[in-house]
Amino acid sequence: MNLQNSSEIKWVYSPSSPILMLPRALSRHWKGASDPGYRRASEGHEPIFPISVGRGQGLVLEDGFHTAWWPLPELLGSRGRHTGGLIVRWLWAKSSETVVEALRSIPLDSYEPESFTLNVLDGAMMLFEAKQDASRLVDEIPMFLVGGEYAILSANVQPDDDTCLLVHRIQLIQ
Numbered sequence: 001m002n003l004q005n006s007s008e009i010k011w012v013y014s015p016s017s018p019i020l021m022l023p024r025a026l027s028r029h030w031k032g033a034s035d036p037g038y039r040r041a042s043e044g045h046e047p048i049f050p051i052s053v054g055r056g057q058g059l060v061l062e063d064g065f066h067t068a069w070w071p072l073p074e075l076l077g078s079r080g081r082h083t084g085g086l087i088v089r090w091l092w093a094k095s096s097e098t099v100v101e102a103l104r105s106i107p108l109d110s111y112e113p114e115s116f117t118l119n120v121l122d123g124a125m126m127l128f129e130a131k132q133d134a135s136r137l138v139d140e141i142p143m144f145l146v147g148g149e150y151a152i153l154s155a156n157v158q159p160d161d162d163t164c165l166l167v168h169r170i171q172l173i174q
Contacts, residue, residue: 018067
């Protein structure tokens with residue numbers, strides 16, 4: 001697994017709001033904490049789950065953890081868009097370098113499939129705090145995926161007592 005340098009990774013964090021992965025085309029449909037879907041997102045009891053937004057779908061990630069998108073070079077598709085990558089949830093670790101070390105050691109058979117898939121239409125996606133109005137974001141992580149249906153696989157990674165990550169692998173179903 002060829003991962004980026006830890007200094008190149010952008011993290012988003014929210015101690016009191018879930019993180020939302022949403023297609024940019026649906027951003028006008030998400031109004032943040034005043035959105036009717038925000039309550040559903042906030043009351044979820046799973047680490048990751050789908051949510052309907054407008055005529056599409058996003059993913060909700062539970063609150064309280066630093067979150068990053070790590071596109072995997074081996075999953076680079078056409079026009080610079082990826083056919084997958086990792087959503088990394090930093091539960092605890094000494095540093096971002098420790099996080100990168102842990103990610104480099106994850107065997108592919110560590111991932112368990114989730115019971116749902118994600119349908120990506122145009123591929124321009126973003127990760128942000130769900131309490132924010134998506135049409136006026138202060139902080140977001142842009143993502144670019146090839147359109148299609150994606151499998152979601154999750155792994156709890158704890159290589160030692162000082163490091164624990166929850167990693168969601170997003171991968172295009174061929």
